Amino acid sequence: xxxxxPFMQVDAFTDxxxxxxxxxxxxxxDRLSDETMLAxxxxxxxxxxxxxxxxxxxxxxxxxxxxxxxxPLAGHxxxxxxxxxxxxxxxxxxxxxxxxxxxxNLILELKVGPIPVEIFxxxxxxERVVMSQKKPQFLALLKPHEVLPAFGLKKDDLLPDAPIQVxxxxxPQLMVPLRSLDVxxxxxxxVPFYTNLRQRVGFFSPHLFVLEGITEAGRTFARHFxxxxxxxxxxxxxxxxxxxxxxxxxxxxxxxxNFIAEQGHWMSRPGQATVxxxxxxxxxxxxxxxxxxxxxxxxxxxx
Numbered sequence: 001x002x003x004x005x006p007f008m009q010v011d012a013f014t015d016x017x018x019x020x021x022x023x024x025x026x027x028x029x030d031r032l033s034d035e036t037m038l039a040x041x042x043x044x045x046x047x048x049x050x051x052x053x054x055x056x057x058x059x060x061x062x063x064x065x066x067x068x069x070x071x072p073l074a075g076h077x078x079x080x081x082x083x084x085x086x087x088x089x090x091x092x093x094x095x096x097x098x099x100x101x102x103x104x105n106l107i108l109e110l111k112v113g114p115i116p117v118e119i120f121x122x123x124x125x126x127e128r129v130v131m132s133q134k135k136p137q138f139l140a141l142l143k144p145h146e147v148l149p150a151f152g153l154k155k156d157d158l159l160p161d162a163p164i165q166v167x168x169x170x171x172p173q174l175m176v177p178l179r180s181l182d183v184x185x186x187x188x189x190x191v192p193f194y195t196n197l198r199q200r201v202g203f204f205s206p207h208l209f210v211l212e213g214i215t216e217a218g219r220t221f222a223r224h225f226x227x228x229x230x231x232x233x234x235x236x237x238x239x240x241x242x243x244x245x246x247x248x249x250x251x252x253x254x255x256x257x258n259f260i261a262e263q264g265h266w267m268s269r270p271g272q273a274t275v276x277x278x279x280x281x282x283x284x285x286x287x288x289x290x291x292x293x294x295x296x297x298x299x300x301x302x303x
Contacts, residue, residue, distance in 0.1 A: 002302050005029060008088060009297035010080035013236040013271035017296045020264065020271040021236040023080035024049040026301060027088070034070070036303060041065035047226065047234045050077040052085070058109035060085065068230035071204065072111035073170025075238010075289050078131045081108070082117050083293035086126055093121050112170045128274070130290030133169035133239065136246035140166045140201055147176060150197050151208065152188035159211070162253060166203045167243040169287050174206040175247045184210050184223055185266065191228050207240035211253065217272065219259035220244065235264035236271035242287040249277040250284060
């Protein structure tokens with residue numbers, strides 16, 4: 001029997017269509033199996049597809065799938081899903097109908113558990129969605145020779161005196177700090193080496209970044225790689241941006257715990273996020289990552 005599932009495609013971490021990172025958001029998916037959700041994610045062929053469902057512990061439940069596998073926490077699908085819930089009329093804003101600035105709170109149940117989300121709006125229009133990621137975990141430390149050949153890089157390409165480490169604010173990501181934009185630009189992935197590294201170490205995906213932005217507003221710029229050939233490079237990665245922020249604050253590599261992170265410009269999908277680390281460098285409580293979003297597509301999925 002064919003069922004119809006309403007869906008939207010939303011660009012997250014941008015204020016204009018065709019920027020940032022696109023996410024398909026499928027509604028009313030309680031009956032879908034894991035296998036079907038993964039097949040739909042492959043059909044959409046985006047970095048992630050979000051599946052909204054009912055929740056007994058939060059306002060909404062949502063699960064995220066890449067074309068290769070489920071991901072426990074993801075940034076741009078959280079921003080996109082929240083925006084889609086408002087834009088589709090499934091979630092009402094505080095003070096809706098009034099010409100005021102409002103702040104709406106909700107809880108989303110993800111694979112990692114419930115997380116708080118804040119919506120900042122003006123005159124009934126969403127301006128920014130902010131997610132609170134989990135307390136960071138600083139996991140495996142790796143040596144340059146174990147990691148850099150996966151990206152065609154050498155030890156001299158690293159940011160001096162900065163470790164390579166797996167950090168998780170809900171999803172374990174490999175943090176690789178580089179010394180310049182030129183180094184970041186000339187990455188060439190060695191897929192067999194990378195695949196072996198990922199399987200051996202047990203992280204979800206790698207985040208390579210520098211301490212300079214593409215625009216004057218940016219404090220960091222990053223590239224993020226998935227699981228070739230399913231998702232070679234991600235335009236903007238909110239979960240890893242949170243892990244990166246925790247890493248930078250923990251190791252004293254940034255002066256302030258709040259900044260603008262940039263990603264995706266070299267893919268012609270420029271994106272920006274507001275980032276705020278909560279807590280002292282040696283006792284970080286959580287990380288807030290936020291950004292804008294726009295709807296680019298509405299339709300029905302027939303499965």
